[in-house]
Amino acid sequence: MSQDSLSTHHCDNCSAPLVAKAKFCGSCGASIKCSKNAGLEKSVYAIIAFYVAFLVLAIVNNTVFATDYSFTSEVIIEVAFIVITLGFCFLDWRAIIRLYIIRDIDVKGILMTLLIPIGSAVVVYYGIDWINEALGEYGDSNMFAEYVAYENSLFWAIFFIAILPPIFEELAFRGFLFNELRKVSSVQVTIIGTSFLFALVHFSLISFIWIFPFGIFLGYLRQRYQTLWLGMIVHFIHNFLVLMLDYYFY
Numbered sequence: 001m002s003q004d005s006l007s008t009h010h011c012d013n014c015s016a017p018l019v020a021k022a023k024f025c026g027s028c029g030a031s032i033k034c035s036k037n038a039g040l041e042k043s044v045y046a047i048i049a050f051y052v053a054f055l056v057l058a059i060v061n062n063t064v065f066a067t068d069y070s071f072t073s074e075v076i077i078e079v080a081f082i083v084i085t086l087g088f089c090f091l092d093w094r095a096i097i098r099l100y101i102i103r104d105i106d107v108k109g110i111l112m113t114l115l116i117p118i119g120s121a122v123v124v125y126y127g128i129d130w131i132n133e134a135l136g137e138y139g140d141s142n143m144f145a146e147y148v149a150y151e152n153s154l155f156w157a158i159f160f161i162a163i164l165p166p167i168f169e170e171l172a173f174r175g176f177l178f179n180e181l182r183k184v185s186s187v188q189v190t191i192i193g194t195s196f197l198f199a200l201v202h203f204s205l206i207s208f209i210w211i212f213p214f215g216i217f218l219g220y221l222r223q224r225y226q227t228l229w230l231g232m233i234v235h236f237i238h239n240f241l242v243l244m245l246d247y248y249f250y
Contacts, residue, residue, distance in 0.1 A: 015095035015179045028094070043183040046091065050177055051197055053084050058201045071150055078164055085172040095179050096171070099228045109225055116217065117234045121241035124210050131206055144246040154247060161243050166235035173198045173215070174222040174231050191219035214238070 011017075016027035057080055065073040089096045128141055147157040173194050181190040195215030199208045218231040 014098065015092065015183070040184050043180045046088070046180045047177065047184075050088055050172075050180070053088075054081075054172070054197075054201050057081060057084065058203050062203045069146065071156070074160060078160065081172075082164075082168055085168050085176070088176045089171060092176060092179055096175050099175055099222075099226070101227065102229070103225060103227050105225055105227075105230070109221070109230060113221070113230045113233050114237070117237035118241060120210070120214060120217075121238050121245070124238075125242050125245045127210065128206060131209070142246045142250055143243055144250050148250070157243055157247070158240065162236055162240040165239060166232045169198070170218070170228050170231045170235055174218055175228055178219065178222055187223055191216060191223060194219050 011025040011028060014025060014028040016025055057077070061077050065077065143161060144153070144157050147153045147160070150156045177197065178190060178194050181193050185193065195212050195218075198215040198218075199211035202208070202211055218234060221230040221234065222228065
């Protein structure tokens with residue numbers, strides 16, 4: 001019988017699955033003090049608070065700073081995103097730390113991590129242009145164009161697009177949010193739920209078309225290998241390649 005079928009809830013201390021009626025966590029040894037319902041209620045509140053916080057940040061980014069896109073506004077949004085992410089992760093820091101442990105990764109995992117983001121970058125780069133043309137939207141979708149006015153523009157473009165998002169978006173969505181959703185739902189619902197919210201906060205219908213399945217893949221890697229490292233690498237390769245294509249063709 002699988003571990004998922006035996007477990008009814010998760011340890012509040014380390015998020016490891018618990019066998020029904022367990023009095024102590026088999027992973028960290030912590031005493032199971034609260035009831036299952038109390039633990040579920042805590043996770044539901046955490047999920048709601050998480051989504052509201054990032055939804056507000058996304059709204060501010062797409063309204064207040066929409067007409068005043070500058071280096072300063074970029075820094076403010078990124079710092080706010082990092083602070084919110086770290087704040088939530090602090091509530092579950094023991095479980096988060098476990099996701100940075102280097103685990104055994106098979107050849108399949110390595111090949112998927114290295115090859116799929118290359119394919120996704122090419123598909124997204126050319127696919128977005130095709131969708132824009134099909135919908136009659138001919139606006140400039142070049143990401144590098146937003147950084148041209150900055151001094152050392154390529155450096156800042158790589159930093160804000162290819163480095164920060166893989167680190168902190170994976171930590172937020174495949175780290176904290178994934179852990180909390182997993183406490184109240186199945187693996188499948190957790191992967192779909194985190195992917196949906198991940199795509200939704202980007203506030204773009206066209207981007208949703210590829211971000212949602214991209215999030216599904218990242219969620220699969222997170223669940224399959226119980227680490228954030230693979231998702232971070234995939235996220236970095238994808239964003240970096242799309243940015244480099246934008247830079248080359250700018």
